[in-house]
Amino acid sequence: MLRTSLSFLCRRSLAPRVLRAGLRTSARLNSSGGNTPMDFPCIDKLESRQRDLLAGPEPTYEKIVTGYQTYQHGSPFICDHGGQLPSMRIAYETWGHLNADRSNAILIHTGLSGSSHARSHAQNASPGWWEKFIGPGLAIDTDKFFVICTNVIGGCYGSTGPSSLDEEGVRYATAFPLLTVNDMVRAQFHLLDHLRIQRLHASVGASMGGMQSLCAAALHSERVGRVVSISACARSHPYSIALRFAQRQALMADPNFNRGRYYDGVQPHVGMKLARAIATVTYRSGPEWELRFGRRRQKPDQPPALCPDFLIETYLDHQSERFCLQYDANSLLYVSKAMDMFDISHSVTQRLERQRSQLQSASCNVCLDASEQPVSGELPREETGDEIIADLVRGVEKAMQPTLVLGVQSDILFPVRQQKEIADILRKAGNTRVTYYELDAMYGHDTFLIDVVNVGAAIKGHLENSD
Amino acid sequence: MLRTSLSFLCRRSLAPRVLRAGLRTSARLNSSGGNTPMDFPCIDKLESRQRDLLAGPEPTYEKIVTGYQTYQHGSPFICDHGGQLPSMRIAYETWGHLNADRSNAILIHTGLSGSSHARSHAQNASPGWWEKFIGPGLAIDTDKFFVICTNVIGGCYGSTGPSSLDEEGVRYATAFPLLTVNDMVRAQFHLLDHLRIQRLHASVGASMGGMQSLCAAALHSERVGRVVSISACARSHPYSIALRFAQRQALMADPNFNRGRYYDGVQPHVGMKLARAIATVTYRSGPEWELRFGRRRQKPDQPPALCPDFLIETYLDHQSERFCLQYDANSLLYVSKAMDMFDISHSVTQRLERQRSQLQSASCNVCLDASEQPVSGELPREETGDEIIADLVRGVEKAMQPTLVLGVQSDILFPVRQQKEIADILRKAGNTRVTYYELDAMYGHDTFLIDVVNVGAAIKGHLENSD
Numbered sequence: 001m002l003r004t005s006l007s008f009l010c011r012r013s014l015a016p017r018v019l020r021a022g023l024r025t026s027a028r029l030n031s032s033g034g035n036t037p038m039d040f041p042c043i044d045k046l047e048s049r050q051r052d053l054l055a056g057p058e059p060t061y062e063k064i065v066t067g068y069q070t071y072q073h074g075s076p077f078i079c080d081h082g083g084q085l086p087s088m089r090i091a092y093e094t095w096g097h098l099n100a101d102r103s104n105a106i107l108i109h110t111g112l113s114g115s116s117h118a119r120s121h122a123q124n125a126s127p128g129w130w131e132k133f134i135g136p137g138l139a140i141d142t143d144k145f146f147v148i149c150t151n152v153i154g155g156c157y158g159s160t161g162p163s164s165l166d167e168e169g170v171r172y173a174t175a176f177p178l179l180t181v182n183d184m185v186r187a188q189f190h191l192l193d194h195l196r197i198q199r200l201h202a203s204v205g206a207s208m209g210g211m212q213s214l215c216a217a218a219l220h221s222e223r224v225g226r227v228v229s230i231s232a233c234a235r236s237h238p239y240s241i242a243l244r245f246a247q248r249q250a251l252m253a254d255p256n257f258n259r260g261r262y263y264d265g266v267q268p269h270v271g272m273k274l275a276r277a278i279a280t281v282t283y284r285s286g287p288e289w290e291l292r293f294g295r296r297r298q299k300p301d302q303p304p305a306l307c308p309d310f311l312i313e314t315y316l317d318h319q320s321e322r323f324c325l326q327y328d329a330n331s332l333l334y335v336s337k338a339m340d341m342f343d344i345s346h347s348v349t350q351r352l353e354r355q356r357s358q359l360q361s362a363s364c365n366v367c368l369d370a371s372e373q374p375v376s377g378e379l380p381r382e383e384t385g386d387e388i389i390a391d392l393v394r395g396v397e398k399a400m401q402p403t404l405v406l407g408v409q410s411d412i413l414f415p416v417r418q419q420k421e422i423a424d425i426l427r428k429a430g431n432t433r434v435t436y437y438e439l440d441a442m443y444g445h446d447t448f449l450i451d452v453v454n455v456g457a458a459i460k461g462h463l464e465n466s467d
Numbered sequence: 468m469l470r471t472s473l474s475f476l477c478r479r480s481l482a483p484r485v486l487r488a489g490l491r492t493s494a495r496l497n498s499s500g501g502n503t504p505m506d507f508p509c510i511d512k513l514e515s516r517q518r519d520l521l522a523g524p525e526p527t528y529e530k531i532v533t534g535y536q537t538y539q540h541g542s543p544f545i546c547d548h549g550g551q552l553p554s555m556r557i558a559y560e561t562w563g564h565l566n567a568d569r570s571n572a573i574l575i576h577t578g579l580s581g582s583s584h585a586r587s588h589a590q591n592a593s594p595g596w597w598e599k600f601i602g603p604g605l606a607i608d609t610d611k612f613f614v615i616c617t618n619v620i621g622g623c624y625g626s627t628g629p630s631s632l633d634e635e636g637v638r639y640a641t642a643f644p645l646l647t648v649n650d651m652v653r654a655q656f657h658l659l660d661h662l663r664i665q666r667l668h669a670s671v672g673a674s675m676g677g678m679q680s681l682c683a684a685a686l687h688s689e690r691v692g693r694v695v696s697i698s699a700c701a702r703s704h705p706y707s708i709a710l711r712f713a714q715r716q717a718l719m720a721d722p723n724f725n726r727g728r729y730y731d732g733v734q735p736h737v738g739m740k741l742a743r744a745i746a747t748v749t750y751r752s753g754p755e756w757e758l759r760f761g762r763r764r765q766k767p768d769q770p771p772a773l774c775p776d777f778l779i780e781t782y783l784d785h786q787s788e789r790f791c792l793q794y795d796a797n798s799l800l801y802v803s804k805a806m807d808m809f810d811i812s813h814s815v816t817q818r819l820e821r822q823r824s825q826l827q828s829a830s831c832n833v834c835l836d837a838s839e840q841p842v843s844g845e846l847p848r849e850e851t852g853d854e855i856i857a858d859l860v861r862g863v864e865k866a867m868q869p870t871l872v873l874g875v876q877s878d879i880l881f882p883v884r885q886q887k888e889i890a891d892i893l894r895k896a897g898n899t900r901v902t903y904y905e906l907d908a909m910y911g912h913d914t915f916l917i918d919v920v921n922v923g924a925a926i927k928g929h930l931e932n933s934d
């Protein structure tokens with residue numbers, strides 16, 4: 001036993017692999033205590049992946065989601081921040097049947113990278129991202145409701161986004177206009193007009209979908225009957241912005257990102273992989289990983305390594321490799337930026353609304369010289385803590401619908417204090433039908449995707465209650 | 468007012484800067500709704516920084532800390548995982564005076580990237596990283612105690628680490644041997660031998676310093692009088708490993724990292740900057756940023772941008788730029804890996820101890836052929852939840868010192884459940900003098916660096932109590 005254990009250690013010093021590492025290696029065998037230079041299989045893999053991508057096919061995200069319907073908007077779509085989409089398309093899917101008075105529709109809003117494929121159906125039998133929550137008798141009951149889910153504008157799963165072709169047949173890339181959550185929701189209400197749905201039974205969403213849900217309730221209040229907001233916020237807080245900042249920086253630092261103009265070259269695979277790894281860590285903050293991975297290593301018979309080594313590391317490496325080319329890098333930038341900018345405050349939504357209406361009724365011919373600065377009175381004013389809350393309360397003053405606010409105690413991306421803030425401002429605005437639940441679930445932010453028992457039951461109760 | 472507000476929007480569409488962006492830009496003015504391609508000043512800055520580094524000076528970390536003393540170990544230092552340092556040096560600083568019976572020494576352990584410069588002194592007047600905690604009458608009272616702080620081996624502030632020269636005068640880089648927290652602590656006890664300090668009044672540390680503190684208490688128990696462990700853990704949990712994994716991956720993905728052999732070329736500035744940004748986000752998980760930055764933007768008179776825009780983003784960008792070359796990239800890899808591997812369990816420390824003793828008494832001439840695998844009986848066994856706790860309890864069975872365990876509720880890197888685990892295993896092992904405090908502080912993991920009122924008082928009470 002002593003001999004075997006020793007061989008295990010000595011192999012690190014004398015294994016043949018030492019010979020392939022190059023630079024000064026042969027000398028090293030007799031120096032530095034005979035220490036073996038570390039191996040970097042993870043870097044070898046990244047480099048080999050880059051070579052594959054040089055020769056390889058288009059990114060896969062354009063083929064991931066199929067079987068959706070599309071709505072083509074008939075006129076240019078003006079964005080809150082002043083850009084516009086001359087042509088705007090929304091990909092959507094539906095489940096269940098619209099009743100005679102068209103009053104049983106539920107609009108489901110997705111998280112950052114979600115597609116319209118929330119559940120399987122005849123045109124696409126793959127399981128959807130909320131497969132266990134939507135269906136006959138399930139939390140969102142398709143025997144009772146007509147359920148709609150869209151890919152947000154800015155996304156890459158069929159709706160107009162940075163990877164879409166502009167009117168010249170060139171991909172927008174980072175000439176795509178900045179979007180807001182309200183832009184996404186307004187686009188969805190154009191779809192509802194097209195479907196001749198005047199009023200939703202409910203607007204339902206988690207994460208960014210919860211932002212959209214609140215936005216729909218506050219800004220299109222007469223068209224929304226009930227609201228579900230899960231693990232969302234009334235305004236993005238700096239900590240959430242910081243977590244998304246890290247992802248965007250990792251992505252943009254990839255030389256292949258090329259300021260967003262990568263569609264004709266190699267995809268920014270490494271940056272997207274890093275961004276995805278960071279995102280996954282922020283989505284799964286709960287103690288789940290302790291039970292699932294603990295401190296187990298992938299190859300316990302090998303010496304420890306600087307490359308992925310513990311199972312949690314190889315899991316993250318595998319997940320991020322698998323998903324990094326399943327979402328468009330520019331969509332990640334635009335949609336995550338829309339999340340950062342989300343703020344339901346009255347002053348913010350009013351300013352954007354005013355700007356947009358002016359653009360809608362004007363042409364840019366009336367623009368002032370570019371050197372002219374906006375007057376300082378136009379700038380958002382610094383608010384005190386009390387004023388921030390008062391501004392938020394005013395922002396939801398029309399949102400009097402029965403509302404379910406659900407938070408998860410192990411969520412670090414949208415912590416429960418932000419869920420309480422939503423419930424508090426709605427109540428302060430006079431909404432007497434706010435239900436607030438906190439879940440002691442172990443999956444962090446992703447709980448809404450997984451915990452069908454607790455999350456599902458809360459949704460079902462809220463949607464089918466007759467208060 | 469209408470006219471000015473409109474100009475603000477239209478400027479985004481027609482500003483002259485659109486003309487510099489190149490590719491298809493002039494056509495874009497008449498297409499895509501006249502949207503302006505986004506600017507990327509953050510990428511411009513990274514690229515310009517890279518150019519500076521090509522022409523620029525050595526990294527600054529070797530000059531940051533001055534005025535320390537050094538201890539040169541007289542014989543090769545054998546590491547837990549089988550490598551060795553033929554020559555081993557420890558940088559250290561001291562404050563206060565050793566009393567006649569040499570019984571008033573306190574050893575302070577640093578976090579990941581800490582230097583020995585915990586407090587200013589005559590040889591280095593710059594404020595130390597625990598300046599407000601150490602000094603006459605302060606939490607760690609230099610009127611009463613002789614205080615020692617070292618740079619850990621593996622670091623880059625004077626102790627032997629990957630940036631040190633090996634016996635051939637070449638920097639170790641990633642031929643440096645893997646280190647454990649116990650290696651760091653054993654090195655420190657060699658320094659204590661040199662200083663003729665047989666027994667510490669106390670071993671004090673936070674974060675990785677808390678791991679070292681526990682390690683000293685458990686493995687060198689007869690030499691440690693009291694223990695302070697702040698925001699540490701008894702074993703690194705997968706979530707903490709995941710957060711460090713993200714940093715290491717960001718660093719290693721930088722082409723300039725060059726598998727750790729960057730000392731003669733351009734430093735992996737971009738990777739270190741990303742790693743530092745991720746680290747900062749994990750260190751400051753509390754609601755502090757809401758008060759400090761809120762949703763304020765750096766340039767509220769400019770349109771929103773994909774590059775740093777909110778104050779929290781420019782803060783993180785600035786901080787990570789400022790610090791990214793103040794710590795050696797290879798040190799980050801090795802020391803963060805040592806943290807991942809930390810596990811005070813009996814089975815783990817015994818296995819490492821056995822391996823090391825064998826190496827110490829043998830030479831590699833007796834090695835088996837490299838193709839031969841260690842027998843499976845040598846591999847760590849999968850443990851159940853109860854066995855894990857029992858193993859941890861056995862790991863601290865000699866740590867009967869009065870021990871202060873301090874946790875911070877807003878810490879996501881070392882959450883309070885891990886602090887409770889430390890207190891629980893010590894108590895289960897029979898230690899009846901464990902004090903456990905939880906702080907409702909707003910600075911997340913970094914609270915130990917900032918909150919002198921709460922953290923300082925707890926330390927002082929524990930160090931000066933005569934139980």
